[in-house]
Amino acid sequence: MRYVDEYRDADVCRRYASAITARATRAWRIMEVCGGQTHSIVRFGIDALLPPGLELLHGPGCPVCVTPLEMLDRALAIAAKPGVIFCSFGDMLRVPGTRSDLFCAKSEGADVRIVYSPLDALEIARQNPGRQVVFFGVGFETTAPANAMAVREARRRGLCNFSMLVSHVLVPPALSAILSAPDGRVDAFLAAGHVCTVMGLDEYRPIAARHHTPIVVTGFEPADLLQGIHMCVVQLEEGRAEVENQYARSARPEGNREAMHVVAEVFRVVPRKWRGIGEIPASGLGLRPEYAQHDAEALFDVGTISTEEPSVCISGRVLQGIEKPSACPAFGTRCTPETPLGATMVSSEGACAAYYRYRRAGS
Ligand code: SF4
Structure with missing residues (x-):
């Protein structure tokens, strides 16, 4: 298959692995911040090809996993209101809130529907003028343009019964927060190629310089990942800390200006909680005040939300x-993809689910 097979070529991968081994003179820790990359690393055993001491850390790169518990509980409360049709991508339905999940809410009678695009939710709103249709707008920079377009289109068409529960997060502030943490362990980052296809590379340059940390924008296939790791190792060994682009076949330095324009028109930057991490300043997107009539958080009063994470997670x-x-005592026993206790076991891009699926024996 063109554009897949060539990036899974075993000889190419072995050559990159040998080049990494030849170049690394000490232990380095490289973090990927993309659930798709985490999934590929575990699925294809990329870390097993690396020399001892070169460790891959799995960062907060799965948008489902980092959606805060408060937002899930808010979604459940809105979905339970009479007259509401709550629309979401399917991967959010089994993410546990404090006491339930959207899948259980659906089985108990709430009108929860899986859609494949925010435009599907718009169409449901058009077909149901007497109902309130709420779309769960979750994700990184990658999904923000389509969600922004849906809100803009709702306003253009006068669909007053369409709103969005927005829980968008932004990657660069998360990288800064990880590097600023007192127990931070990261020497270099693999940044997600698709995020940079939208936002470009420029936001990463001050972060790399300020924290003297290489950032290599990288794709998702085994050869992509090994080449990105090699680029990180070369920078680290040479004492450089630059932003480099392994994913030049898609990510351009300037990003996608049209996509960023529609995002800036509809959304503004807000503080956002990340599940398991806490609030990171200026790390999320919320609707601009001029789109308040489509803001589900403002439209639906759900009272006070108090959350509770499982203590073992x-x-x-x-x-x-x-x-x-595999360090979690519940991994593979109390917590499995069928009975997830935490979000990282639900999403196929979550690190716990990837470890469970491909390394059932633990590693
Ligand atoms: S395996 Fe442990 S850390 Fe991972 S989601 Fe389950 S309880 Fe949480």
Whole structure:
């Protein structure tokens, strides 16, 4: 398959692995901040190809996993209101809130529907003028343009019964927070190629310079990842800390200006809580005041929300690269993809789910 097979070529991967081994003279810790990359690393055993001491840390790169518990509880409360049709991508339905999840809410009678695009939710709103249709707008920079377009289109068409529960997060502030943490362990980052296809590379340059940390924008296939790791190792060994682009076939330095324009028109930067990590300043997107009529958080009064994470779950430490999933006492026993206790076990991009699926024996 063109554009896939060539990035999974075993000889190419072995050559990159040998080049990494030849170049690394000491232990380095490299963090990927993308659930798709985490999934590929575990699925294809990329870390097993690396020399001893070169450790891959799995960062907060899964948007489902970092959606805060408060927002899930808010979604559940809105979905339970009479007359509401609550629309979401399917991967959010089984993410546990404090006491339930959207899948259970659906089984108990709430009108929760899986959609494949925010425009599907717009169409449901058009077909149901007497109902309130709420779309769960979750994700990184990658999904923000389509969600922004849906809100703008709702306003253009006068669909007053369409609103969005927005829980967007931004990657660069998370990288800064990880590097500023007192127990930070990261020497270099693999940044997600698709995020940079939208936002470009420029936001990463001051972070790399301020923290003297290489950032390599990287794709998702085995050869991409090994080349990105090699680029990180070369920078680290040479004492450089620059932003480099392994994913030049898609990510341009300036990003996608049209996409960023629609995002800036509809959203503004806000503080945002990250599940397991806490609040990071200026790390999220919320609707601008001029779109308040489509802001589900403002439209639906759900009272006070008090949340409670399962005490055994260490997903916050997993998401910061401090612990591996197999360090969790519930991993593979009380917590499995069928009975998830934390968000990182629900999403296929979550580190716990990837470890469970591909390394059932633990590693
Ligand atoms: S295995 Fe389950 S309980 Fe443990 S950290 Fe992962 S999601 Fe949380």
